[in-house]
Amino acid sequence: MEKKYDVIVVGAGPMGYFTCYELMIKNPQLKVLLIDKGHDIDKRRCPILEKKITQCPKNKAGFSGCKPSCSMTSGFGGSGAYSDGKFNITDEFGGWMDEYLSEEEVLDLINYVDKINLEHGAPKEITDPTTPEVYEIEKLGISVGLKLLKSRVRHLGTEVNLQVLTSINKKLKENIDMLFETAVDEILVEDGKVAGVKLEDETIINSDYVVLGVGRNGADWLHKTLEKHNVEFKNNRVDIGVRVETNNIIMDNINKYLYEGKFIYTTSVGTQVRTFCSNPSGHVVIENHEGIMLCNGHSYHDSKLGSKNTNFALLVSHEFDDPFRDPNEYAMTIAHLANKLSNGSVIVQKYGDILKGRRSTKKRIDEGFVKPTLKEAIPGDLGLILPYNTMKSLVEMIEALDTVTPGIANDHTLFYGVEAKFYSDRVKVTNEFETNIKNLFVGGDGAGITRGLAQAGANGISVARSIIKRSK
Ligand SMILES: Cc1cc2nc3c(=O)[nH]c(=O)nc-3n(C[C@H](O)[C@H](O)[C@H](O)COP(=O)(O)OP(=O)(O)OC[C@H]3O[C@@H](n4cnc5c(N)ncnc54)[C@H](O)[C@@H]3O)c2cc1C
Known part of the structure; x- marks a missing residue:
C-alpha cells in the first residue's frame, strides 16, 4: 500500500x-x-x-x-x-x-x-410541500402551536x-x-x-x-x-423520548402528502418537542449504541415489505448547564435503565396505559389495535424510566398532534422507549x-x-x- x-x-x-x-x-x-x-x-x-x-x-x-x-x-x-x-x-x-x-x-x-x-x-x-393539502395540515398545526418544518x-x-x-x-x-x-x-x-x-x-x-x-x-x-x-x-444538549407506532390509517394524510411530517412544539414546561424520522408502513428496530439498546425505525421502498403501521420518534430537548456537562451520558443512563427493566431490550407501552399510570402487559398489548412491529420489545412502564417533565412533554405533544393526525392520542398508540438523539x-x-x-x-x-x-x-x-x- x-x-x-x-x-x-x-x-x-x-x-x-x-x-x-x-x-x-x-x-x-x-x-x-x-x-x-x-x-x-x-x-x-x-x-x-x-x-x-x-x-x-x-x-x-x-x-x-x-x-x-x-x-x-x-x-x-x-x-x-x-x-x-x-x-x-x-x-x-x-x-x-x-x-x-x-x-x-x-x-x-x-x-x-x-x-x-x-x-x-x-x-x-x-414529495412536494407546497400543495393545498400540505397547506391545510400546516394550518391545523398552527392552530395548536405546532410548527411544520417543510422539506x-x-x-x-x-x-x-x-x-x-x-x-x-x-x-x-x-x-x-x-x-x-x-x-x-x-x-x-x-x-x-x-x-x-x-x-x-x-x-x-x-x-x-x-x-x-x-x-x-x-x-x-x-x-x-x-x-x-x-x-x-x-455541547450542552441531548434529545430523549420515545418511538411512537400507530396504524397507517391514522397517519394517512401526513404519509400521503408529506411522507414525513416534521413538527416542533413548545410545551407548558418550556421544553421543545419534535417529531423525527417517520416511517410509513415501517418497522420499529433496536439500535445498539455502544452497548446500550435504543429504539429507532425504518421502512422499505418496496411496499410488499411494508407493515400496516407508521412509526416516528417523539423527542424532547434536554439542555444542561454548570456543573453538569455530559448530556450524552445523561441520555445513556436513562436508556440503560430501560434496558435493565427489559432484560437488555427496550420497553413498549400503550399510550392508554401511560395515561392510566399502569404498566402494559403482554395481554394488554395483544388486545390493542396496533400490533407491535418490534416483537422483542418488552411490555412495561416507561413511567419508571422517563423523568416527569420528559413524560409530560411527550403527552402534551401527542395531544397537540391529535389535531393534525386525529386518533394519534388514542389508547392503542404504542410508545417504545427509550429513543435518544445525541449531539456530537x-x-x-x-x-x-x-x-x-x-x-x-x-x-x-x-x-x-x-x-x-x-x-x-x-x-x-x-x-x-x-x-x-x-x-x-
Ligand atoms: C438507523 C438510522 C436511520 C437513519 N435514517 C436517516 C434518514 O432516513 N435520513 C437521514 O437524513 N438521516 C438518517 N440517519 C442519519 C444519517 O445516517 C447520518 O446523519 C449520516 O450517516 C451521517 O453521516 P457521516 O458521514 O457524518 O457519519 P456516518 O454515516 O456515521 O459515518 C462515519 C463512518 O466513520 C467510520 N469511523 C468512525 N471512527 C473511525 C476511525 N477512528 N477510523 C476509521 N473509521 C472510523 C465509521 O465506521 C463510519 O462508517 C439515520 C441513522 C441511523 C443510525
Missing part, C-alpha cells in the same frame, strides 16, 4: 464518500485514500437483520457488538447504509451548516448531492439506498484507494499542519490533507484525538470546516455540524471544493 497520499479521508459515511466523489470528479489527479474501521459495502452483515440472533452479541468486557465494528453503524455508507434513506432537501433541519455557509449555498450543495444519488439510481419521485423528501428505501451506495462505491473504486476494517488511531501534525494519520496497527500514512468524517460512533474518538491538539468543542460535541472550525490545524478538515455528524444524510453529503462536497481550490 502507498504510504503517501494527497488526501486521506477517514470515515466512509456520506461526509467521507461525497468528499471522495467530488475530489474524483473535479481533480482526478489527486491521490486519495478512504479509510473506515467497518466493512466494505458488500461485506456489511448484521446478524440481527439476518435474523441469526435477536440480541447483539456481548464481548468479554460486557459491551455488545460485532468485531471489528458494528455493521449497522460502520463501513461504506456509514451509519445511514441500513437507513431507509429519507433524503431531505431543505435548509430548515438536518444540521447546522447554515452557521458556516449561506442558506442558498447549503441548499445548492444538497441539490448537488441529490443529483449524484439520482445518477446512481435513486428513485425519481419526490422535499426523496425516499430511497432501505434496499434502494443500498443499491445507490453500491453503485457509488463501484464508481469511486475507479479512482480512489480504500482501506476497510482499519481504524485510524492518531492524527499526525507537524508545525501546526496536518501530516497524515497513524493506524491502530501503528502504520503511518502521510498526506497533505486529512478529512475526518467519523460520524456519531467516532465522535468520542474525535474529541479525544483533537483535544490533544487544542482543538475546541462545545461541536468542533470549532472555520467556514471552510478547517480546524486550527492547517489542512485538517472535519465535518458530518461526528463533528456536530450535521445530523442527516443530506447535510452530511453536502458537507463532504464543500470540504472537497476547499481542498481542490488549495491544491491547484
Whole structure:
C-alpha cells in the first residue's frame, strides 16, 4: 500500500464518500485514500437483520457488538447504509451548516448531492410541500402551536439506498484507494499542519490533507484525538423520548402528502418537542449504541415489505448547564435503565396505559389495535424510566398532534422507549470546516455540524471544493 497520499479521508459515511466523489470528479489527479474501521459495502452483515440472533452479541468486557465494528453503524455508507434513506432537501433541519455557509449555498450543495444519488439510481419521485393539502395540515398545526418544518423528501428505501451506495462505491473504486476494517488511531501534525494519520496497527500514512468524517460512533474518538491538539468543542444538549407506532390509517394524510411530517412544539414546561424520522408502513428496530439498546425505525421502498403501521420518534430537548456537562451520558443512563427493566431490550407501552399510570402487559398489548412491529420489545412502564417533565412533554405533544393526525392520542398508540438523539460535541472550525490545524478538515455528524444524510453529503462536497481550490 502507498504510504503517501494527497488526501486521506477517514470515515466512509456520506461526509467521507461525497468528499471522495467530488475530489474524483473535479481533480482526478489527486491521490486519495478512504479509510473506515467497518466493512466494505458488500461485506456489511448484521446478524440481527439476518435474523441469526435477536440480541447483539456481548464481548468479554460486557459491551455488545460485532468485531471489528458494528455493521449497522460502520463501513461504506456509514451509519445511514441500513437507513431507509429519507433524503431531505431543505435548509430548515438536518444540521447546522447554515452557521458556516449561506442558506442558498447549503441548499445548492444538497441539490448537488441529490443529483449524484439520482445518477446512481435513486428513485425519481419526490414529495412536494407546497400543495393545498400540505397547506391545510400546516394550518391545523398552527392552530395548536405546532410548527411544520417543510422539506422535499426523496425516499430511497432501505434496499434502494443500498443499491445507490453500491453503485457509488463501484464508481469511486475507479479512482480512489480504500482501506476497510482499519481504524485510524492518531492524527499526525507537524508545525501546526496536518501530516497524515497513524493506524491502530501503528502504520503511518502521510498526506497533505486529512478529512475526518467519523460520524456519531467516532465522535468520542474525535474529541479525544483533537483535544490533544487544542482543538475546541462545545455541547450542552441531548434529545430523549420515545418511538411512537400507530396504524397507517391514522397517519394517512401526513404519509400521503408529506411522507414525513416534521413538527416542533413548545410545551407548558418550556421544553421543545419534535417529531423525527417517520416511517410509513415501517418497522420499529433496536439500535445498539455502544452497548446500550435504543429504539429507532425504518421502512422499505418496496411496499410488499411494508407493515400496516407508521412509526416516528417523539423527542424532547434536554439542555444542561454548570456543573453538569455530559448530556450524552445523561441520555445513556436513562436508556440503560430501560434496558435493565427489559432484560437488555427496550420497553413498549400503550399510550392508554401511560395515561392510566399502569404498566402494559403482554395481554394488554395483544388486545390493542396496533400490533407491535418490534416483537422483542418488552411490555412495561416507561413511567419508571422517563423523568416527569420528559413524560409530560411527550403527552402534551401527542395531544397537540391529535389535531393534525386525529386518533394519534388514542389508547392503542404504542410508545417504545427509550429513543435518544445525541449531539456530537461541536468542533470549532472555520467556514471552510478547517480546524486550527492547517489542512485538517472535519465535518458530518461526528463533528456536530450535521445530523442527516443530506447535510452530511453536502458537507463532504464543500470540504472537497476547499481542498481542490488549495491544491491547484
Ligand atoms: C438507523 C438510522 C436511520 C437513519 N435514517 C436517516 C434518514 O432516513 N435520513 C437521514 O437524513 N438521516 C438518517 N440517519 C442519519 C444519517 O445516517 C447520518 O446523519 C449520516 O450517516 C451521517 O453521516 P457521516 O458521514 O457524518 O457519519 P456516518 O454515516 O456515521 O459515518 C462515519 C463512518 O466513520 C467510520 N469511523 C468512525 N471512527 C473511525 C476511525 N477512528 N477510523 C476509521 N473509521 C472510523 C465509521 O465506521 C463510519 O462508517 C439515520 C441513522 C441511523 C443510525
